[in-house]
Amino acid sequence: MEPKILEEDRDEWIYNSMKKYSNLYMFELEFPADVFEVIDEMSICLSGCQPYSKKTEILQLALPPKLFPKDIEEGLCKDRDFQIVSGGYASSNILQIKPVKSSSCSGSVVACTQGGENSVTLYQLGDENCAVIKEFCKLPVSPSLDLHAKQSLGILATTESSLFLGTSSSVQEWDLNSASPPVPLRHALPSSISLGEKVTKIKLLENKTMFFLGDNGVVLLHDLRTPSSSPISFTSSKSTSISKAEVEILFSFDTICDTVAILDSYGGYEKFDVRQPSPGVRVGLPVVFGGSGDDDVGKTGSGVLRDSFNIQFSPSSQQGSSTEPVFLVSGLDSSQVHILQGVDHQSSSSPGVDVDALFVHDGHSKRVTAAVFHPSVERLIFSASVDSMLHAWQYIQ
């Protein structure tokens, strides 16, 4: 039994938060968000299981206007609430949501993979006249692909209105601008680099250049337009320990500018420079990766959540005086979200420290399942936890 959180303790936390956060919002959703994704600057899309009917509901929410800084910081803007722009029901639980920027579909469209279905489903989000999210079309995927694990496929939307679905050996591409149901184009990935059994994360840059992370700790950089060029890859130093490990090792990665960083579930943060082929530099993070509770929901032996383990670089370029990128770590079996920043050794005054813990958000009372940066507003992060709470917070540097 968890100790009962007293009202006084909650008040106390709020009082202390005033110095730490410039903005803090807490929303109680009708259900814990299984998936949530920032669709664009002004809205997010999330889905989860309704407690009454047990059906999967998908919602598009408009962000509270007060989150966006205005020139005149007068507080005349009234709204601190999320508005449900549209909502609807999906036939089964949703595993991923990715926005699609396509000119052929009116209004916004999102692409989803769902449990038990061998296809990518496109949903039409509502517009001014209709607030119901409806299934728009289903793109069948060849059955050999395993769609059941949540992040075994990365689905992406690109600015050229293409949809990509990646596995460890290939990428399927659909051109969404074609009039008829699009036929997928299959790109094979270079066979010289192994991505293990499945791809766990994909990041798309412009011009069909993509990073793939395999479950073996290898990141592959590949340009789909030039399949024959020699592939570039980065391998985590923990990759070789996988077969010997008693406890399953998970990896995540992100890229920003010329940096590629791989996070492993043993607490390591390994940085690579895209321009140089030299091996990466791995440092330990000042964060405890152990578990907090007894239940084994989706956890690996090291206490990290299989489906949520993630590292994300802050999209905005501001990092203070350092050139090191700021990143967040989520998917640990804890109710905290950590913001960290690597230490620039050349200018650092504390030579022993490799990664600084910039901020810890401990406002959640239960395990955090996902955390993500807002694409443009500085230091604004959204985090969701299993107790149906969704927080939007902006920390003070």
Place this chain on the structure above:
Amino acid sequence: MPEIKLIPLGAGQDVGRSCLLLSIGQKNVMLDCGMHMGFNDERKFPDFSVITNSKMNLTEYLDCVIISHFHLDHCGALPFMTEMVGYNGPIYMTHPTKAICPILLDDMRKVCVERKGETNFFTQQMIKDCMKKVVAVNLHQTLMVDDELEIKAYYAGHVLGAAMFRIRVGEESVVYTGDYNMTPDRHLGAAWIDRCRPDLLITESTYATTIRDSKRCRERDFLKKVHDCVDKGGKVLIPVFALGRAQELCILLETYWERMNLKVPIYFAAGLTEKANNFYKMFITWTNQKIKKTFVHRNMFEFKHIKPFDKQFIDNPGAMVVFATPGMLHAGLSLQIFKKWAPNENNMVIMPGYCVSGTVGSKILSGHKKIEFENGQVVEVKMSVQYMSFSAHADAKGIMQLIHYCQPKNVLLVHGEAAKMEFLKQKINQEFKVECYMPANGETCTITTNPDIPLDIAVPIINKEETEYDQQPPDPKRQRLVHGVMIMKDNRLKILDVESAGAELGLPRHVMRFTEKVTIREFGAISRVTDKIGALLRTRLNASTPVDTLSENEISVDGGRVTLKINPVPKTETAKEICTTWGMEDDELGAFIFALMANMT
């Protein structure tokens, strides 16, 4: 089919005024009678022509009026309706609502008539006359308006005295929520209702598509702004209504000041504190658990850090926080303070609620930097203007929770956004498998109900059923047939057995019996034929069916259901006539036996 009808009254697609006409059974009930604060002409009051056009006056048409709480968008038009349009029937509201309504109505009257110069408005005397027609109700008390119409109030949270009402006529019931709140706050509890399964739940849906920021974070924002301002030596003005969020904000600031050990003075306009305190003391049972508990030791509304305000303090140097009325800065102390403090950019005004257009409050909220007054005075607004909404309303999650608690058969949403209608209908349908309606103002919404009809059953029929089915308890999966006659008497339905029904109605019972004859040739005495037929019947009929030889020429089967008489045919030696007689209900048995006789020839 029985129906419940609902018409939202009002002109146009506006939000901000509640007045609903409900028809249930043969009764007509008006739910709330609110005023629209945005209009200055006749559009501010509900349009009663729906009733008056049908040549009935309000008193004839309405069985009662129910007011949910004292906010003006729910009770503001009541004196207009009762005294200027004309209504003399009962008006129901809770005790706190009855105590507080007249004060707010009079305040509003002063603003509209004295400040804005409106004519055709109700007078102070009219407010008094109106309140004389009010009957106060207690929570969870079932009140019979007449011998058929019943109402019951439930706690709604939201403001002091706010209630949700259940209206019942016969087997049909409706729950009207007014404004409610599903999460408790610092001085009020959360709404509660039992699983009453009404045919219809009517709920406000202004926030049905909103996911509200938590109360704590709103408070945090408020405290942060106040603290930052007083830290810099600025003054904070908070215009409030005497009864409403003011108490909540006071408790909030008091707790914060205590914890952070702040010394900056907080003031509350003197006269109103006492009045408000008295109301809360009187209606302590309407507040939340914590306040009730601490009230034994000390009055939650007597504050350590909050002192009564004196006008002389307006010019005091240094930081301070002041709560002053009225809430929209349209007159009185709050306006006086505002005029003095507005030109200083270190100061701050925090508007905690809605401001009617035309008031200074609404002007500064729309960004006006200069306010001009009738006496020519111009005030420059350099102080920081903040708006913080603390109203306690149920949002998307709260509405779903309420539907889950009371389990209505239908849901009706008022004040919803038309664009979101389809989404809400689908959602409520998917989650609770009930229909959802969203009528526009002036549109009649009809809901068919399936009320249960209670019947009384006479004991002999139950006894007969018991024997017939071997005293087994009823099985919901297998129907059982019970024969009887249904009589309607004294507005009740009864099922009686045939004899009692006949007796009740004074009707003699007529019985129809059929007789078929067949002639056979048999030697010997009649009694021999009788025995032969008796034996035949015993072999051919079910062993449990008794066959009795009543006399030498009469046989009775199954206690008289079928009887046989054997008579000699006159003037013949051997011909015998067998008459088989049976009643209409025993046609099958009778026909079977007759066929047996016919085969004997």
